[in-house]
Amino acid sequence: MQAFRERLAEAGIDVALITDDDNVYYLTGYYDYLHMEFGRPTILAVPRDGDSVLITPTIDLNSARASAQVERIAPWNDGKGNEWREELPAIVKDAVRVAIEPDQMPPVVRTFLGELVDSGKLADAAAILADLRMIKSDEELQLARHAGQVGQAMMEAGRAAIADGVPEFDVAIATSQAGTRKAAELLSAHYDDAYMSPNTHFLQIMASGETIINTHRRASTRIMRRGEPVFLCFCGMTNFHRFKLGFDRTFWIGEIADMSQAAVYEVAVASQKAALDALRPGVTAESVHAAYAEVIASAGYEYPFRCGRALASQFGFVETAIELPVI
Template sequence: MSTPFPASVYAARLDRARALTADAGLDAIVVGPGPDLTYLAGVEGNTIERLTALVIPAAGDPTVVVPRMELAKVRDTAVGALGLAVADWVDGQDPYALVTAAMPEAPARLGVSDALPALHVIPLADRLGLRPELATPVLREGRMIKDAAEIAELRRAGEAIDAVHRRVPGLLRAGRTEREVGADIAAAIVEEGHRTVEFVIVASGPHGADPHHEVSDRVIHDGDIVVVDIGGAVPAGYNSDSTRTYAVGEPDPEVARRIAVLVRAQQAAVDAVRPGVTAEQVDAAARDVLAAEGLAEAFVHRTGHGIGVTTHEEPYIAPGNDLPLREGMAFSIEPGIYFPGAWGSRIEDIVVVTADGCVNLNTTPHALTPAGG
């Protein structure tokens, strides 16, 4: 079997998905290729024009509908290890009939995963004569709370990306371009244990004021502040995501002072994490520190996002999100300050909620870090 976890892990996830489907009042959910299918059954890949779907009835056993040409690949996952029912089809047959056959007779409410495209949702809806609902509330509830195996993989990812950040000061120096540094970092991400490079941001000088800048041909100069935000997936498919801010040469004292405030804000948010605290309260903990120093307007995004089989998922640590935190949730804490045309800074760790607080999966220094001049 080519899945990273024992079959028992996937069996527990499927059982929980079935229970959550029933709790939501849905008769069944249909999960297409994407992160949810990877999480539930270890099946990787993206949606194609030929339908692959996992059908989970609220009462009954799951069925996987799959093109025959994909059958061997799907059986080499938890689908085969668990002996799930498989309904395969070939071109010219109707896969939507197989989906409906795997459901209760005349379902009244059907949920579909958000990765299932209209290409498949509309024919399925027409066949059933109903309007499907998003199964997101069901699926995110399962994925938000990480089990021990997932936390171990997130910890492995955190250690791997920390090892890359420890190499960054030797790669950053005046005269090199962001693109050159980014290529070296991408190579290091793989060398340090990731199977894929998901993103590399090397944002120097004024580019640091753009939170989603990637790399460019800008030459790094002495005195630049450089934001390095990097991440990838380890072999089990779980992601890393960590940001540090570097100084090439001697930083301006006022810039260094403001970044020190940001470091305090990030730590305040980490310190606020514990079960029962809401996502918006953690966001406010960082925001309040920045506001007290006159930097509220420089913080232009949420404080964090969940992480797991995707880099961004629930829960979102943002204003207005009154979701109470629970043990096992994993997310980033990444406040930033941005000054268009000048510079920016962001500090990011991944944390996991514990019974009485949280554990930080990233341990490299948070303070403004000197790099080669």
């Protein structure tokens, strides 16, 4: 929080209004509150001088008190006064420049703020936070490594559950249990937060056989068969202390029935190796992507989707694969 205040001062910003739940967690440690999916804004106000204020629903007040590292909490309730709008006029009244997250602020909040602050006074807080979060602290690196351990446990359990005659949902059950147990083990051994759930998040992304071309298909009742490819993805599921790991694998059951699939997979492995070889301090994300894309394009395929995940943001960067995994 203090580092963010210093960045605000350097940029000549008087106050920042933060609404993205990952950024709120990054700055305060507050999480698992009802947010915009339930029509309930939570807004963190961070002045460069003065007390930080967390505006959040009264229904989550006790959770805020337990976890939010802020100077003041301003709870609001449905139908009472001006609800979440109550605090904002005073917060921005004397501000010459107000920073927001332009692409993440909920429209209802942005519309109300537009009644209080001229658009010419608005600045970009998201860019400041992205730059601040680019270099990970030791604590964040520990979270990343622990998220990796959770993801690895899930993948190993998924691989062990894949077999001829097994329904996809059985694999999803195995991965969820393994991830939850590994997360619980790590939380108990290394963290003091009794509120953080070890349970995995999100539905298992999985595809097998002829459905393998559906990138974000969920585990279903489909029965897997020998020789088929099976794709497991844990992006979003592995969400350890809100560190989301981008991690996936493709397996074949017993043998590769269609060897053209192996050729495609080899291109994917080579493109990933090119990305990893290009990845080092001082390079841009686009140069890493360019190295990866060149391998795919040179093999005769169309320009590919971006490689890895969002660098220096919520998601871990890259999935690793070394050989054709036949089980």
